[in-house]
Amino acid sequence: MSFDFLPADNEFTRADAQIMEFISAHPNEFLLMNMSQLARQLGVSDATVSRFARHSGFADFKELKRAVMQQQNNQSSPALKMAQTLMKDEGGFGLAGWLSYQQSCLQKTLEHLDEDIFETSVKEILSARHIYIHAKSASASVGQLLMFRLRRLGLPVSMLPSGGSEIWEGLALAGEGDLIIMFSFSKVSREGVMILNQSRESGYKTLAFTSRLYVPAGQRADMNLFVYRGEENEYHSMAAPAAVVDALAVAAARELGPDSVKRLDRLHELKKKY
Template sequence: MELCLAVSPGELTRAEQKILDYINTNTDAFLFSSIGQLAQRLGLSDATVSRFARHVGCADFKDLKSMVVEQAAGPAAKIAETLSRDGAFSPAAWLERQQLYLQKTARQLDEAEFNRGVEALVSARRVFLHGKNASSSLARMLAFRLGRLGLQVSLLPSGGSELLEGLLQAEKQDLVVMFSFSKLSREGRVILDYSRTAGYRTLAFVSRTCIPPEERADISLFAYRGEEKEYHSMAAPTALLDLTVLAVTSRLGARGTESLERLHRLKTDYFPMG
């Protein structure tokens, strides 16, 4: 990155230019360094680093880090912002924050839309699931859960021409489920666009409340994952998936429980010791 400062690089001392160069070229390492670690790494004193922070318009070293986070992009910056928000990292505080995310998700839950999603899953001839990057784990979990209930489920390749080959199988009476949290991916655009030709329905798990019409799936289910520059948690999306599976199980009634019973009998016959 190239850090934008309130002063020009020419106004910095040689030591301060050394600090700036390190931030620009080792942003991730800087974000996870204490003032002492940074000073030692650069062969400077803590006081020199503190003076640099004040010279560029920051109150202190912590404020300097916040400025870098604001201008940086990528997962390291998000994690650093999350860890520094409440001072020293606390597992208990982090878990309490996940409770807040769940509460926000619950407040935003549109029960009518949720029920539409459940009905779409139950009534679909086949369910195709698409997840990319971290969301691929959610797609796999949902495929596992729905498959155990006897639904016909297929995982779509994450991208490239292989996605098109998988999507080509989706037709009317099918449902394509996608995960489109912070933004709509290129693959997500393909899924939505091709639905107009193939006639399948779409269901999207999202973390945005305001979505342009051209980026909207037929059904959208919201899960809160944190603020834009935070580490994006999967706690609420996972809970929403569990809720969806339980609702689908209830909606299927005997059909779903029979599938689970058949699976149990197979396990008993072939793997009696577990």
Template structure:
């Protein structure tokens, strides 16, 4: 890995060379380490590490980690996690919750209320609903599946990846809706869903974190959610909030039918409490 610092010193002390070598050889460990942990690992004082940061043109240790993180080639999930943790000296749950409030605020500011109502209408009028999400997005697909199924809506989950998705998607037609979670970029499976739509005729609803989506990657209805900056750990707070809000609007549109189904579920649960 090659790194460029704001200042490249002509010479380094033995301790600084040791720090530099550790950054190059153990980048992931460096990004997740506190200055105290790095000091213990290398047998070098906190003050020496701080001086090294200033020597290479950084204001402090935190800025040094930011410079390394910006140029790092380690796995993207690790980079995002490090980016979030490095915002503060130690992780603080209160600060994290405040950050989720920011995600919700950005989502609220950018969410198109007309598009949101269209999404609810698509769900209500569809004969069947197919939901796709992979990796972390799979959790939101599961949540929407659970919420809609409780309302008595005919809904199924598409396989997360590979050609197996075709076995589920082939049953969708022009009376159906395919919901896809494709936040920061569209997956190969997402491209398949949009491409097959042209011949199958089903409608599509996409959850996205992109304010600009190329025309060829747009669904019939697109709902924006903010999940954090590019190199931060991406939160699911806003997507979960929009899924729940969508569920409530759909329930309202369905009316008494949704209440009857929930009541039936409640009765059956009481009847079979031993399961």
């Protein structure tokens, strides 16, 4: 990266040049460091790093990081997203601030909740001949959670392979009366496009978790559940998707009524027996 944001007439010391060289060669690592960590990495004092930031025309080290981040913003790398999230809390990362951020994700999800779509999703889950779940990368964890919750209720559910040619083996079995649940938060994956396109021919229904309030017509599932995970350049939270997954399971148990209790009791008895 370049240092176009630094004053051209500044005279930098040997230590300053060392700091600039490190930032230029390792911008993502730099953005994840605090001042003391950078100082230890380079074998200089905290005061030296602080002076470099002021010498460069910034109020403090944090303002320097913001300038570096601004130059990196067009890359949207995982490290950059993490750094952006760490810098949200002026006092530094802490559990209280992080949990407050999770609350804001849940609140924004609640603000855009469509109760009718949610209830329709529950009904489709309960009436499906078989439920297939497609989840890859970060969504794999909530996909597994959803399968676990629905299977405990005695519902017929299985995971589709996350990618590759194996996904066709699962899709070949899906047809009229089945439901495929997919996670396509900020965009629809290549496999997601395949699932949506094939639904028109095979006749199964689709339910998608999405982080977009507007989904283009060609990328919409039959049902789209909105979950807020943070801004595009932030570390993406899974709090809202996990909460909505649990809500689907609880709502399904509500609809099953006494049957859900019988199914859970049977599972409990089997565990005790074996």
